[in-house]
Amino acid sequence: MIEIRDLYKYYGDRRAVGPLSFTIEAGEIVGLLGLNGAGKTTTLRILACDLLPSSGTVLVDGLDVVDNPHEVRSRIGYLPDRPPLYDEMTPRDFLAFAAKLRGMDGSTAEKRVPEVLEMTELGGVADDAISSLSHGFKQRVGIAQAIVHKPRLLVLDEPISGLDPVQIVEMRRLLRNLKGELTILLSSHILSEISETSDRILVIRDGTIGAQGTPEELSTKLLEGVRFEITVVGGSVAVGSAAEVLRSVEGVLAVEPTSSTEPGEARAFRVEASRDVRAALVSTLVARGLGVVDLRRSERELETVFLRLSAGTGRAGAEEGALPPTPPSGGATPQRKKEKREASEAETTKAETRRAKSEAEAKKTEAEAKKAKDEEDEGEST
Numbered sequence: 464m465i466e467i468r469d470l471y472k473y474y475g476d477r478r479a480v481g482p483l484s485f486t487i488e489a490g491e492i493v494g495l496l497g498l499n500g501a502g503k504t505t506t507l508r509i510l511a512c513d514l515l516p517s518s519g520t521v522l523v524d525g526l527d528v529v530d531n532p533h534e535v536r537s538r539i540g541y542l543p544d545r546p547p548l549y550d551e552m553t554p555r556d557f558l559a560f561a562a563k564l565r566g567m568d569g570s571t572a573e574k575r576v577p578e579v580l581e582m583t584e585l586g587g588v589a590d591d592a593i594s595s596l597s598h599g600f601k602q603r604v605g606i607a608q609a610i611v612h613k614p615r616l617l618v619l620d621e622p623i624s625g626l627d628p629v630q631i632v633e634m635r636r637l638l639r640n641l642k643g644e645l646t647i648l649l650s651s652h653i654l655s656e657i658s659e660t661s662d663r664i665l666v667i668r669d670g671t672i673g674a675q676g677t678p679e680e681l682s683t684k685l686l687e688g689v690r691f692e693i694t695v696v697g698g699s700v701a702v703g704s705a706a707e708v709l710r711s712v713e714g715v716l717a718v719e720p721t722s723s724t725e726p727g728e729a730r731a732f733r734v735e736a737s738r739d740v741r742a743a744l745v746s747t748l749v750a751r752g753l754g755v756v757d758l759r760r761s762e763r764e765l766e767t768v769f770l771r772l773s774a775g776t777g778r779a780g781a782e783e784g785a786l787p788p789t790p791p792s793g794g795a796t797p798q799r800k801k802e803k804r805e806a807s808e809a810e811t812t813k814a815e816t817r818r819a820k821s822e823a824e825a826k827k828t829e830a831e832a833k834k835a836k837d838e839e840d841e842g843e844s845t
């Protein structure tokens with residue numbers, strides 16, 4: 464579905480991305496994980512034909528983003544980090560407008576808008592002004608506008624950023640529901656935010672892929688093991704012997720009791736293993752007359768993995784030589800912002816000229832659609 468080969472993007476003489484290569488299969492949900500400034504937004508904008516690459520190949524469904532931007536755009540739904548919403552419109556009107564912008568005819572759009580409102584669970588606020596919606600609902604409108612034209616690929620830049628815990632759970636559910644119909648690539652700088660949603664994670668650092676895999680694979684690769692928290696209760700067997708039972712499971716490297724807040728007989732342990740042994744832990748404990756009331760991968764562990772990958776201090780990074788040292792600042796310091804502005808102003812590459820041309824074309828289409836809408840509104844009010 465997506466194939467990126469040796470992609471580079473320079474802003475002036477500053478390399479923002481490259482060398483970057485990865486592929487994503489149809490139907491996958493993949494998380495692009497990296498600290499601020501790692502190159503996530505640049506990569507996603509190139510995929511969405513919003514920015515041209517300096518060099519390399521980017522294919523969506525076999526189509527090159529430089530040679531076939533219009534065809535690629537029709538296959539992609541894109542939610543930028545700041546969703547392009549018109550505050551004074553309602554979600555229903557805005558979606559109809561977005562559908563028209565993407566070339567849908569009136570009757571198809573009329574059918575599609577209620578469908579998308581339902582898919583994104585916006586029915587209850589469909590006729591409220593977008594300005595009156597919470598951040599979580601605005602993000603859903605952003606996703607709705609991205610899927611209104613039935614794309615095959617959904618590209619979301621930090622869709623979970625700024626959401627409260629309830630909204631995060633709702634967003635995860637929405638993305639999981641969209642999976643299957645769509646291939647999804649989403650970015651984040653917080654591992655726990657996307658590890659729940661993504662089938663696979665690509666860790667991007669300094670514009671290049673530092674590591675990739677499932678959270679378990681990343682953890683195993685870096686820490687030579689996976690860690691779990693498990694809480695055991697006694698049945699016919701004393702809970703005190705649970706540590707021994709856990710140690711007997713093949714693949715378990717270490718077991719240590721943790722301070723448990725569980726009531727009564729329950730005991731919590733941290734288990735380190737060479738692979739995912741969760742199923743074997745449960746069946747062995749149950750076979751020995753013990754019960755399991757909680758079993759989870761250690762969240763702290765995942766963050767440790769990410770920090771190691773991001774800082775390039777992990778063994779995997781050292782071995783692969785894929786992780787150059789961390790720049791002094793990953794974030795947007797005033798100096799960085801100044802450099803960014805200057806680099807941006809100095810950007811006069813041939814690629815950008817082509818981009819300006821294609822943006823001008825897009826704006827023309829947008830202006831035409833807006834004009835059509837204004838005329839329609841005028842018609843309605845007279």
Ligand SMILES: Nc1ncnc2c1ncn2[C@@H]1O[C@H](COP(=O)(O)OP(=O)(O)OP(=O)(O)O)[C@@H](O)[C@H]1O
Nearest residue numbers: 474479497498499500501502503504505803806807
């Ligand atoms: N328009 C621009 N002009 C110059 N430099 C830029 C521009 N946009 C991004 N950069 C630089 O390119 C690098 C990658 O930025 P990018 O925005 O792609 O990273 P990111 O991982 O999305 O980070 P964030 O989450 O902070 O947006 C950074 O060093 C950034 O300062």
